[in-house]
Amino acid sequence: xxxxxxxxxxxxxxxxxxxxxxxxxxxxxxxxxxxxxxxxxxxxxxxxxxxxxxxxxxxxxxxxxxxxxxxxxxxxxxxxxxxxxxxxxxxxxxxxxxxxxxxxxxxxxxxxxxxxxxxxxxxxxxxxxxxxxxxxxxxxxxxxxxxxxxxxxxxxxxxxxxxxxxxxxxxxxxxxxxxxxxxxxxxxxxxxxxxxxxxxxxxxxxxxxxxxxxxxxxxxxxxxxxxxxxxxxxxxxxxxxxxxxxxxxxxxxxxxx
Numbered sequence: 001x002x003x004x005x006x007x008x009x010x011x012x013x014x015x016x017x018x019x020x021x022x023x024x025x026x027x028x029x030x031x032x033x034x035x036x037x038x039x040x041x042x043x044x045x046x047x048x049x050x051x052x053x054x055x056x057x058x059x060x061x062x063x064x065x066x067x068x069x070x071x072x073x074x075x076x077x078x079x080x081x082x083x084x085x086x087x088x089x090x091x092x093x094x095x096x097x098x099x100x101x102x103x104x105x106x107x108x109x110x111x112x113x114x115x116x117x118x119x120x121x122x123x124x125x126x127x128x129x130x131x132x133x134x135x136x137x138x139x140x141x142x143x144x145x146x147x148x149x150x151x152x153x154x155x156x157x158x159x160x161x162x163x164x165x166x167x168x169x170x171x172x173x174x175x176x177x178x179x180x181x182x183x184x185x186x187x188x189x190x191x192x193x194x195x196x197x198x199x200x201x202x203x204x205x206x207x208x209x210x211x212x213x214x215x216x217x218x219x220x221x222x223x224x225x226x227x228x229x230x231x232x233x234x235x236x237x238x239x240x241x242x243x244x245x246x247x248x249x250x251x252x253x254x255x256x257x
Contacts, residue, residue: 039219047219048226054208055227061204063231065121065193069128070186070235076129077136078178082166084137085144095141102134106192110199124196124204131192132185139184143177144170175250179243186239190232205231 021041027033028040035043048055084090084098110127117123147170155165197206205224212221243250 036216036218039222043219044222044226047217048223051220051223055205055223058203058205058208058224059227059231062190062193062197062206062228063235065124065128065196065204066186066189066231066235068121069125069192070132070189072125072129073132073136073185073189074182077133077181078140081137081140082144085141085170086166091141098134098137102138106131107195110195113196114200119200119202123199124193124201127196127199128189128192131195132189135184135188136178136181139177139181140174143174146177147173172250175246179239179250182239182242183236186235187232190228190235194228 025041028038033040039047084095106127109130113126113130114123117126151169151173152165155169160168193204194206194209197204198210201207205228209221209224209228212218212224
């Protein structure tokens, strides 16, 4: 990827954001919208700066919940995906069930999780895990099953062990799918953390957002929303950096070359 392409990919989103902010500010000014209904960009910026320390403190709580829950989803989802992809009985038994469970709204499960685990960190991790787990296991299993049959047959003809076939053939072929699932999962993990904080918490950006809206402090609520957006972009960028770091092990079609 050359420098011109990188500059374009950064510049165009920034221009789009600037246009949206300009429209937002113009709407608030032209129609004299009350601050409690829709604060102007300037009011949100002031609230963000004034509450920066609070946003950082609460954002750290949400970040920890997001990262730990995502790591748990990866730790559980990857081995299960390998087992399902390499075992026809397990695939027939559990893959349709996983697809069905993925369609269940996780917000509906959050109150049950809170009853089981309380309002501490455990319940937040469980909700993040529930949200992030399914993209990881489904994408990874799909990637493992899409390994070209010719490569597996070639590995068998060379007397490769099952572990060697997985490590040398299946997993490298599935790695782009794993990264795709991880990108989806890490953004959903932020949503899961906020859902958990909405349901029952005394800290985190989700709690701060609820607290601000209950006090009709709409600028602070919008500042918390922007902080959540920055947090989501940050964790997504980390996954992107991991993809760049391991680009040499990815198939050419997955690296954009």
